Every structure is written in structure tokens, then in C-alpha cells.
Amino acid sequence: MSDNPTAGFRFNHTMLRVKDPQKALDFYQRVFGMELVKTLDFPEFEFTLYFLAQLGEDEPQPPKDAGEATRWMFSQRGILELTYNYGTENDADFHYHDGNEEPQGFGHICFSVPDLDAAVRWFDQNNVEFVKRPDEGGLKDIAFVKDLDGYWIEILEPARLTGLGN
Structure with missing residues (x-):
């Protein structure tokens, strides 16, 4: 033991x-x-x-x-x-707090993908709402999309993030 x-x-x-x-x-x-x-x-x-x-x-x-x-x-x-x-x-007016509006709390879940560019094209083809595309903001090569309840989903390609935080 x-x-x-x-x-x-x-x-x-x-x-x-x-x-x-x-x-x-x-x-x-x-x-x-x-x-x-x-x-x-x-x-x-x-x-x-x-x-x-x-x-x-x-x-x-x-x-x-x-x-x-x-x-x-x-x-x-x-x-x-x-x-x-x-x-x-x-209930047409019903919605859950996504954690990213005030007051902030829960942030997101994350999926890693083998090819971020292909994933972005797939999300666009499926009309997935983007919070942030990979080329936007200070952190490049990371995307955020929303699910149908407004929860954020981080999308990343591990091979692109070897220098992250350095």
C-alpha cells in the first residue's frame, strides 16, 4: 500500500x-x-x-x-x-451564467486539436461563435469559442505552444 x-x-x-x-x-x-x-x-x-x-x-x-x-x-x-x-x-428568457460575465467565476473548458487552422475552418463551417480567433489578442495561437449555452471553450494546438509563458 x-x-x-x-x-x-x-x-x-x-x-x-x-x-x-x-x-x-x-x-x-x-x-x-x-x-x-x-x-x-x-x-x-x-x-x-x-x-x-x-x-x-x-x-x-x-x-x-x-x-x-x-x-x-x-x-x-x-x-x-x-x-x-x-x-x-x-423558457425563452432562461440562461445560465457562463462564468465570464460579471461576477466572473468559472472560465472555460479546453480541447486540444492536432491542427488549429483546420479546427478554425471546421468551426466556421459549423457556425460556431468565436470569442477570440487565434490571430487576435495578446496570446496568439489560442482560440476561444462558445457553446450554445455561452460557455467558453479554449482551442489549442499543443505544438504551437512550446514557447508559451517564456
């Missing part, structure tokens, strides 16, 4: 509340290539959780058994949880 009390700790997921789950799922699946790996519905509390991941062909896939799939999902890294509270999609 390890003397390290945090041995085995793993960052599992980040949760974002979404107004319309079908639109949010489409956005993250179509635009970012994520897969829905688990849905947990809690009608007695009037919310549903959707868990998405990016699963490559060479990565472990979720088991078919529902209980084992839940265990598997809570054992992974880099899961995105979308939380839907019933009825929000029917």
Missing part, C-alpha cells in the same frame, strides 16, 4: 448545466466528436445527466452492462457531464 494518501485519485469529469439537452448533445457530438457514454435520469429530482467522452478506436469502450458501464464511466478521465434541469428549454 502506498504512503501517498492521494494515490489513485483521478480527475473524472466537469459538469456544465445546459438549457436544451438535445441541442447541447448535438453540439458536442457533431462539433467536437464526443460520444454519449452514459445517461442517468432522476425524474424524482427533475434532472438528467448526460456523460460524454472522446473515445478513440484504441481506447477502452464502455461495457454493455448498465451497472458496469456506470462504474467504468466514473473511472475515466476527461468526461464532460451535461446537466439538464427539466423545463429550462421551454
Whole structure:
């Protein structure tokens, strides 16, 4: 047994509340290539959780058994949880605080991409809203886009950032 009390700790997921789950799922699946790996519905509390991941062909896939799939999902890294509270999609004035308006709090999630220029073209083709393009602002080669609920998503190509912070 390890003397390290945090041995085995793993960052599992980040949760974002979404107004319309079908639109949010489409956005993250179509635009970012994520897969829905688990849905947990809690009608007695009037919310549903959707868990998405990016699963490559060479990565472990979720088991078919529902209980084992839940265990598997809570054992992974880099899961995105979308939380839907019933009825929000029917309220035209409803929106979540994105964390970047005052008062600031939560900032963004981040996706790394193999080719930033190709990703920018893909986002443009899919009418994704940009907060900042890679050639704008003081930090070059980093982009920020928004999802449909206004949350910021940082987009970076690791190979372009070797001199960052120097």
C-alpha cells in the first residue's frame, strides 16, 4: 500500500448545466466528436445527466452492462457531464451564467486539436461563435469559442505552444 494518501485519485469529469439537452448533445457530438457514454435520469429530482467522452478506436469502450458501464464511466478521465434541469428549454428568457460575465467565476473548458487552422475552418463551417480567433489578442495561437449555452471553450494546438509563458 502506498504512503501517498492521494494515490489513485483521478480527475473524472466537469459538469456544465445546459438549457436544451438535445441541442447541447448535438453540439458536442457533431462539433467536437464526443460520444454519449452514459445517461442517468432522476425524474424524482427533475434532472438528467448526460456523460460524454472522446473515445478513440484504441481506447477502452464502455461495457454493455448498465451497472458496469456506470462504474467504468466514473473511472475515466476527461468526461464532460451535461446537466439538464427539466423545463429550462421551454423558457425563452432562461440562461445560465457562463462564468465570464460579471461576477466572473468559472472560465472555460479546453480541447486540444492536432491542427488549429483546420479546427478554425471546421468551426466556421459549423457556425460556431468565436470569442477570440487565434490571430487576435495578446496570446496568439489560442482560440476561444462558445457553446450554445455561452460557455467558453479554449482551442489549442499543443505544438504551437512550446514557447508559451517564456
